[in-house]
Amino acid sequence: MEEMPRYCSRCGSGQLQMQIPPGDDRQRLVCTNCGKIHYQNPKIVVGCLAVNDNKILLCKRNIEPRFGYWTIPSGFMENGESAEEGAIRECHEESGAHVKIEYLHTIYSLPQIHQVYLIFLAQVANPEGVHPTPESSEVRFFGASEIPWDKIAFAAVEYALKKFVSEPPSKITYIASLPAHYR
Ligand SMILES: [Zn+2]
Incomplete structure (x- = not known):
């Protein structure tokens, strides 16, 4: 299975963390620096x-x-x-x-x-x-x-x-x- 990315592809330096974004209903990989949500799809x-x-x-x-x-x-x-x-x-x-x-x-x-x-x-x-x-x-x-x-x-x-x-x-x-x- 593929590895989860650890760093943000938008800002380049932010670490990614699993959390539920506001208004969402499941855990997502979110950049702790710029806030980009890294959706993982099939x-x-x-x-x-x-x-x-x-x-x-x-x-x-x-x-x-x-x-x-x-x-x-x-x-x-x-x-x-x-x-x-x-x-x-x-x-x-x-x-x-x-x-x-x-x-x-x-x-x-x-x-x-x-x-x-x-x-x-x-x-x-x-x-x-x-x-x-x-x-x-x-x-x-x-x-x-x-x-x-x-x-x-x-x-x-x-x-x-x-x-x-x-x-x-x-x-x-x-x-x-x-x-x-x-x-
Ligand atoms: Zn970022």
Whole structure:
């Protein structure tokens, strides 16, 4: 999890302290020098269920966390890009895949680590062209019966994969609150 900033990014010298600002209802990081409130908000992870011939592209993580486990191409959204652009970019960076997004497949909230996943269903335009990358030691397509369930890196990815293999396609798979065992 990310570290809390300790010093103010506006005045540069003020130390930050947790307190409830006037009119607010929860603890915030407030600068003890200039008073700026440093809001902390969830980060958005974008990724793709990248599909070719009904097989799903998985990447073996060459980085921590979850080194050596399989995941879908995904990563943190950058400022200045749309969610779809971020998902397409991550696919290419992590696997060499060029994808065409079809629809939003899964929204998955992880409130305990301050993340929201947006996972798109996408078709891979260059299935012969995917390859290992600095982030992925191995990149390959898995049929539904071949998915290495005990080696999937993240709960959100496992959830999306299970939805993909067990349900007919639907435009959006939205879950308002998670089953307890996924937390
Ligand atoms: Zn300050």
